[in-house]
Amino acid sequence: MDGDNQLTTATFYTPVQNSILQVETRMRDVTNGHHPDLGAALEHLLSSGGKRVRPAVALLTGAMLGADNEKIISLAASIELLHTATLVHDDLIDGALLRRGFPTLNAQWTPGATVLTGDFIFACAAKLAAQTDSVELMHLFAETLATIVNGEITQMFPRQDDGYYDEYLKRIYAKTGSLFVLATTAPAILSSIRESTFDTAQRFGYGIGMAFQITDDVLDFTGKQSSVGKPVASDLRQGLVTLPTIYYREKNPDDQNLDIILCGKNIKNENLNQLVGAIQSSGAIERSMNKARQFVNQALEALDELPLTAERRALEDLANYIVDRRI
Numbered sequence: 001m002d003g004d005n006q007l008t009t010a011t012f013y014t015p016v017q018n019s020i021l022q023v024e025t026r027m028r029d030v031t032n033g034h035h036p037d038l039g040a041a042l043e044h045l046l047s048s049g050g051k052r053v054r055p056a057v058a059l060l061t062g063a064m065l066g067a068d069n070e071k072i073i074s075l076a077a078s079i080e081l082l083h084t085a086t087l088v089h090d091d092l093i094d095g096a097l098l099r100r101g102f103p104t105l106n107a108q109w110t111p112g113a114t115v116l117t118g119d120f121i122f123a124c125a126a127k128l129a130a131q132t133d134s135v136e137l138m139h140l141f142a143e144t145l146a147t148i149v150n151g152e153i154t155q156m157f158p159r160q161d162d163g164y165y166d167e168y169l170k171r172i173y174a175k176t177g178s179l180f181v182l183a184t185t186a187p188a189i190l191s192s193i194r195e196s197t198f199d200t201a202q203r204f205g206y207g208i209g210m211a212f213q214i215t216d217d218v219l220d221f222t223g224k225q226s227s228v229g230k231p232v233a234s235d236l237r238q239g240l241v242t243l244p245t246i247y248y249r250e251k252n253p254d255d256q257n258l259d260i261i262l263c264g265k266n267i268k269n270e271n272l273n274q275l276v277g278a279i280q281s282s283g284a285i286e287r288s289m290n291k292a293r294q295f296v297n298q299a300l301e302a303l304d305e306l307p308l309t310a311e312r313r314a315l316e317d318l319a320n321y322i323v324d325r326r327i
Contacts, residue, residue, distance in 0.1 A: 012318035015310050016059040023055045026077040030124040041117045045084050048102035054183050055080045062187035064311035071132045071190050078128035079183050081121050088118035137189050147178045164246045172213040180209030200305045207299025212322050214292040217242035233276040247284035292323050
């Protein structure tokens, strides 16, 4: 099933459809009064796809916990802008010219202008987070941003002291899991039942965030290039080790093609394609998806401890959607 078509039928958006529209408006309005090119850049970024899963998580969690709707909308917009800013910088660092089939900002602007635009979006995200009037939430927002940046630096200068698997889990938490945790714990901070729900909301956000990134890493191997806008196994082609490759290596420690990549050396394209095919047919894909489902199951166990509402049922649908996605 095509990812976009699957998304339009996803039932978890139903309770927050109107709020999602308000989030979109709030993200665009935050550029008012600034250089028009910054507004145009943000419009380009927001219009070039994106499933708004993170804002949906924040909106559903906030409604489930009875948090103030206006503050949750600002929070959801803040989280999506924080995510958007990281993508701007990621694309520049990676030299990516396409994202979701659309030209990236750095494909059209100079590196300097791209960096400054990313910085501007970070600032807009912080401004929206501040509209919640919660110092504790702003502390969590800043901590999440620091975690994301630290994760990017770690990815650029990898160390394998903890082994590939442990390093991978730390990296995907920094890259993806931390934003999902922000999307579940920040609404708890804004609710009247914060003390009894924060830790549980954190466990739910961690589970779905880790499952989301593992599934993305699987789709990197199984998706069609025409759909994702980049070559199959693009992470591996850049020397980035993800869970399917880690599981493959456990069973095939003597694969010379993999050793070449792990050593940071150039590899012939035909050998790389051979390695990709070997990973795809090795059982590593299925094993990785089983790990993603384990994280989702842990998230659902945490969700069972939260108030039983229509929003909680939608969050359950969202958790299952994460591991059922197709490209």
